[in-house]
Amino acid sequence: MTAPTIAVVGSGPIGSAYARVLLESLPDARVVMFEAGPQVTEPAGASVRNIADPAQKALARERSQGPQSGTHRESLGIPAGVVVEGMFTAREGTFLLDFGGEGAAHAATFPAAAAANNVGGQGAHWTCAIPRPAFSEKVPFIPDDEWEDLISTAEALLHHRADAFSDSPIGTAIRSLLTDEFGAELPEGYGPSTLPVAGDPQPDGSMVWAGADMVLGPLLDQGTDEAARFELRDLSLVRRIEHANGRAVGVTVEDLRTGESSFFAADLVVVAADAFRSPQLLWASDIRPPALGRYLTEHHVVICTVALDAEKMGGLVTDEQLARELARRAQNAADPVAAVNRIPFSEPDHPFSLQVMYAENPPFQLDPTHPSAGNRWGYVNMGYGVRKHPRAEDGVRFDDDELDWRGLPNMTIEYALTDAETAEIDEATVRLRRAGEALGAFVAGPRLLPNGSSLHYMGTMRMGKTDDGTSVADPWSRVWGIDGLVVGGNALIPTANTMNPTLTSVALAVRGARAAAQTLR
Ligand code: FAD
Known part of the structure; x- marks a missing residue:
């Protein structure tokens, strides 16, 4: 077999964990990471909180805010029609999904839902709390001894x-x-x-x-073997996961600097584009398991x-x-x-x-x-x-006939306590x-606080032990029914819980990446 090529969609902590574990496990693999937002820090994906200069910090945050990034919108490839000046905004560095302008999501029942649009994702703006899950918060079908190793590995990746x-x-x-x-x-x-x-x-x-930079570690150190096999492309919006005969074969990417689209062939596609935009991308790619977008918790x-x-x-x-x-x-x-x-x-x-x-x-x-x-x-x-106790009624729906600000099927969030x-x-x-x-x-x-304020959105691509219609992925994060497609992020977490979820999601990513490496080997 020739050296495997892997496409990672999203440059937050989870996409970064996949890139790191896959490159360290597969000595000849190549990883290309596609990120829709701009690089706003040096090194790439670093926490914006580390920027000492207040003006530079404010600039990095504003450029991360997608449709709510003010005068920077044009340079980020955002259509001119998306004008949302003077709107209620989200936590600095993030934008409201329901930002109120053209192409905004509909989220009256979950109004504080927010996301980040930058290299490092929300992981460039987060508070960095990483408690372990406990008792029924843990994924029940991952054996305890393996979990201990996964969570320790995740802790090391996150410093x-x-x-x-x-x-x-x-x-x-x-x-x-x-x-x-x-x-x-x-x-x-x-x-x-x-x-x-x-x-x-x-x-x-x-x-x-810590931000995604620390998770990427040696991948960003020019001169290392891993760095030579890793490429991060910012302002690159993945519009579709291409698949044929039940197998993912690559992604279609739009270069937001030029507006040009191209096909990138891959042996493995990893989608880690957050708990709303990952299921949106699967939906846009006609990958629509019944649980996709459902069981939303926070x-x-x-x-x-x-x-x-x-x-x-x-x-x-x-x-x-x-x-x-x-x-x-x-x-x-x-x-x-x-x-x-x-x-x-x-x-x-x-x-x-x-x-x-x-x-x-x-x-x-x-x-x-x-x-x-x-x-x-x-x-x-x-x-x-x-x-929040998971229910199929809570979730996000996608509309093929109404496009959002990025030209993808628009979202409506349905949620109730x-x-x-x-x-x-x-x-x-x-x-x-x-x-x-x-x-x-x-x-x-x-x-x-209003629904959505936690910024910890889970369940919309939950993992399950069997393909019984209540989950999107198997216990190794592989999408049921599509070979070569792995999903990552808080969306995988199937339990009702209160821990900050990123550590758990990195641990699940380590498990998914190890299994994927074994298959690619
Ligand atoms: P993200 O970090 O959201 O990254 C996803 C990336 O995918 C984004 O950069 C996005 O632009 C990109 N993307 C989306 N669609 C596409 C596409 N089609 N093509 C290409 N790229 C795409 N969690 C904790 O555990 N502890 C905390 O203390 C904590 N505090 C937080 C505080 C704040 C202010 C915020 C905003 C978040 C906080 N979180 C916290 C949540 C934490 O940041 C997330 O759990 C974590 O970043 C999720 O990582 P991710 O890689 O799955 O997604």
Whole structure:
């Protein structure tokens, strides 16, 4: 057999994990990665949070926002008709699927759904929290011993740190107060702890956050054997997966700089273009298993902001420790996060994840007359993630007769909360109030964010043990019924869960890539 050629669609952490594992497993393979958005960082796919210069950071974010990228739209190959000035926008670096302009998705029931359009995908803008799934969050049909190896490999690819900011005295005090409040109710090993994150700690106490660049690793180091066999093409929109007789044979790609389309032949096609645009591409390619786009889940988010209480903190942190903490923070004013804590998911009594981010300032402008304004102990932004139980009714539909801003079948998201979710949201709200009162005074009280706010969209190409119509892919991420086509990303996750999903998706990608390499060998 000749050396295999692999097409990867999407340059986020998942496409990058496929590229890395496949090239390291197959010494003569070649990988070409197609990314619809522009390269906005150096190195390619790096976290935009690492850019120190505020103007450069803002530019990288704006250029990632596809139809909401302002004056940059034309240079990104976006049709002139897509005009959405002055619209409500999404988190910086992302755009709303339902952005309100021509070719916007219809997402009234899931209005905060967002995506990124840049090399590195959402992984250039993410918070980098990478907890492991636990209890029923785990994919039930992957054996435990193999899972342990997959998740450890995924942690290494993402530069996992369990102890980020663990030397922060304020972070330690937050854990101590939360343990006083909740510790007795939680199982051993699942109490308040530091939140595992992806990145490299620096000697000054700051972090270089991980993006797809770290996952790609040697593929970006000119001079390595892997780099010679890897090519990343930005502004390259894959319009169709070509297939014949039940086998994927390549992709049709539009070069957004020239508008020219061409066919790229491949022995394996990997689609990792996010949980909405991957199923959209399969649909546009006439690959339409019944579960495609269905079983959409996310994490409902109940959040609040709290000013840390001077008396409580003062009992646990000395003035000298506080002064040192503030000095450390001042060295890296560009990155607002100074300590990250959590209470993880556990069963049966705590099917939630609490994420607690300590920062010197609240995430919004606080009126200077507010009693908590200028709090020298700082603030926490924290939120409970609440699970969504998968149902076929929730999902995204594609319309062949109405095209979106990219000229692909437009999307309509259908989504509703059931009694199962609202009961857990109510319980999370009560717990969040307790957590807030344990730490200080509310600056913004607990509130439920609109559907889609989590940015963790799952289930729309879920994996299943058998091809029974409720899944799109097998346990190795191979699309049922189409050889040579593998899908990746959070869309594969079939469970109701509250963990941040990227680590799990990278672990599933490692499994898929290893199996694909074996077949190609
Ligand atoms: P993406 O990173 O979304 O990349 C997909 C890429 O495919 C995009 O660049 C897109 O332009 C490209 N693409 C789409 N269609 C095509 C096409 N037809 N042709 C070519 N290219 C295409 N997750 C966590 O686990 N922990 C967190 O703390 C966390 N925080 C987050 C905070 C923010 C602000 C955001 C935005 C996301 C966060 N996430 C977090 C989610 C995380 O970023 C995603 O889970 C992760 O990026 C998914 O990786 P991916 O490779 O599957 O998709």
